[in-house]
Amino acid sequence: MDDAFITDFAPRPVQEPHFEPVMPEARRGRAATANPDGRFETVSRERFDDGWDLDDDLPTLATEVQVEKAKTIITRNTSPDVPFERSVNPYRGCEHGCIYCFARPTHGFMGLSAGLDFETKLFAKPDAPRQLARELAKPGYKAKTIAIGTNTDPYQPVERTWRIMRQLLEVLAEANHPVSITTKSALVLRDxxxxxxxxxxxxxxxMVSVTTLDRKLARAMEPRAATPPRRLETIRTLSEHGIPVGISVAPVIPALTDHEIERILDSGKAAGAREASYILLRLPLEVAPLFKDWLLEHHPERYRHVMSLIRSMRGGKDYDAEFGKRMKGSGPYAWQIARRFELATKRLGLARRGGALREDLFQPPDGAGTQLNLF
Structure with missing residues (x-):
């Protein structure tokens, strides 16, 4: 997803609905309140009262998974404000359903909505492990740490069935290839x-992502992710098994979760985290109206305050996609968050960035789709 193409939505009065919400009964267990049409669609739909007094209650939305066959599996990144050059995404869409997820707009490229479609209509890449082996075996390939979980969570619930992440790890382990993983799921302990x-x-x-320690807030905001205590226990278990693990306070949401920064870091350190990071809430494209509607439904009393602080850190807009600013924001409030994080990590002895992984052990996979010599 290229943030260079992000535009901003104009502020709207609190009392005005932005789009027709889906009935609560149908979206039980989901974060998005609606399913607006994708931004590339040429037609739009909206519900209306046809005058018939009929029971039109819809069943709870089920998760659907389709197979996606990608041409390549390693994505190259040139953004100057993310700490990785290569990434792999075994899934498109995410059943965790985090309302703030900056990856939601990518569903527009599939002709689907960034709202409930993103949480319920998923795409799995079962060929990803085989493709990865092929790409690692290409002549001249040089190992660089591959990041997994930077777009959608590789350990989201459907991974229990598809096991694509498990197979990717097997390929990387056999090739002695370095990998960094970000997740908010306890399913990682399976591996x-x-x-x-x-x-x-x-x-x-x-890196285990912990947005809040408030179970009720987490349930509303990240409905199908592991509970905050379970994520901390995951950090503890990984640490006890000698696996370098850190805690990511992401995203930091002003006037909603930012007061928890120190408590989250304290808890992560106590569980065994060695490093820490944070990212300020990002609201690109369709994420902005979706987050606003969620906020109006769950915390209407905080709506004006939250959005006012967000805009104070985004140059008066809902989002600023400029490199160097999009992750941390700008202005006095953003500066305060950065200083609080800096002081807390220093007090706890948490590294701001962990040590480099080894790249010199890499051995290309044998026979991974490479062409044999003719003679």
Whole structure:
């Protein structure tokens, strides 16, 4: 998703609805309140009262998974404000359904909505492990740490069935290829055997994302992700198995979760985290109206304050996509958040960025789709 193409939505009065919400009964267990049409669609739809007094209650939205066959699996990144050059995404869309997820607009490229479609209509890439082996085996390939979980969570619930992430790790472990993983799921503990073996060779590190310690808020904001205590327990277990693990306070939401920064870091350190990071809330494209409607439904009394602080850190807009600013924001309030994080990590002895992983152990996979010599 290229943030260079992000535009901004004009502020709207609190009392005005932005789009027709889906009935609560149908979206139980989901974060988005609506399913607006994708931004590339040529037609739009809206519900209306046809005058018939009929029971039109819809069943709860189920998760659907389609197979996606990508031409390549390693994505190259040139953004100057993210700490990785290569990434792999085994899934498109995310069942965790985090209302703030900056990846929601990518569903527009599939002709789907960034709202409920993003949480319920997923795409799996079962060929990803085989494609990864092919790409690692290409002549001249040089190992660089591959980041997984930077777009959608590789350990979201459907991974229990599809096991694509497990197979990707097997390919990387066999090739002694370094990998960094970000997740908010306890399912990562399923792969302790692979992760422990890779950690012994300094080939892996993990970041567990904790947005809030408030279980009720987390349930509304990240409905199908692990509970905050379960994420902290995941950090503890990974640490006990010798796997380098950090805690990511992401995103920091002003006037909603920012007061928890120190408590989250304290809890992460106590659980065994070695490093820490944070990202300020980002509201690109469709994420802005979706987040606003969620905020109006769950915390209407904080709406004006939250949005006022967000705009104070985004040059008066809902979002500023400028490199160097999009992750941390600008202005006095953003500066205050950065200083609080800096002081807390220094007090706790948490690294701001962990040590580099080994790249010199890499061995290309054998026979991974490479062409044999003719003679």
């Amino acid at each position: 302790l055997d692979l992760l422990s073996a890779m950690a012994e060779k300094h080939l892996v590190k993990l």
